[in-house]
Amino acid sequence: MMDPNVRTGLFAALLAAAMLGLGYAAVPLYDMFCRVTGFGGTTQRASEADADMAARLAASAGARTISIRFDGSVARDIPWRFRPERSTETVQIGERDMAFYVAENESSIPITGTASFNVEPEYTGKYFNKIQCFCFTEQTLQPGETVRMPVLFYVDPAILEDENAKDVEQITLSYTFHRTDDASEESAGS
Structure with missing residues (x-):
């Protein structure tokens, strides 16, 4: 069984990596959304x-x-x-x-x-x-x-x-x- 502190640390690192990935994906995703919908x-x-x-x-x-x-x-x-x-x-x-x-x-x-x-x-x-x-x-x-x-x-x-x-x-x-x-x-x- 994994130590709770290690599990919490891994979860926090995974969450931080996911947020960083979403940050990089936000601009192209927003651009795609605007092109499809005509938004803005x-x-x-x-x-x-x-x-x-x-x-x-x-x-x-x-x-x-x-x-x-x-x-x-x-x-x-x-x-x-x-x-x-x-x-x-x-x-x-x-x-x-x-x-x-x-x-x-x-x-x-x-x-x-x-x-x-x-x-x-x-x-x-x-x-x-x-x-x-x-x-x-x-x-x-x-x-x-x-x-x-x-x-x-x-x-x-x-x-x-x-x-x-x-x-x-x-x-x-x-x-x-x-x-x-x-x-x-x-x-x-x-």
Whole structure:
């Protein structure tokens, strides 16, 4: 029979290891939860095949249009100007559409950034699908460089069956660029 103190110590160590494991798993599990449910305005990532299927569903259902509002901003640590080319666009639900954002590096050094994103109203995030997006990868802009960055997307026709979302007239897609390279470079270029 095992000493009660040893058993208690083993139980405490096992509990601590389990808590540490849950701590490491929390971020990917939360990310997966947000992607599945659209929680927090998290959009979905779709393939071309998904977009084709959505277009067929929309055509057969006589889908309506919805307004998409585009928003762009930068964090304080990134000396870029960033904005959508057009602030709003009306799209047919289920049909692929493309929007462009423009970014300009206003510093004298190359800057690498990545975009975080969300949609409003939050509960529409699970219906907003991005096929191709600059937010999937880091972007490096040379000093003074200006680039156009596309977002290929569609709104899933399933939104029309959701009692909470079917009457939404406008979805806002927001991006914020954050610096991803060494912040010490900023002091050298500012």
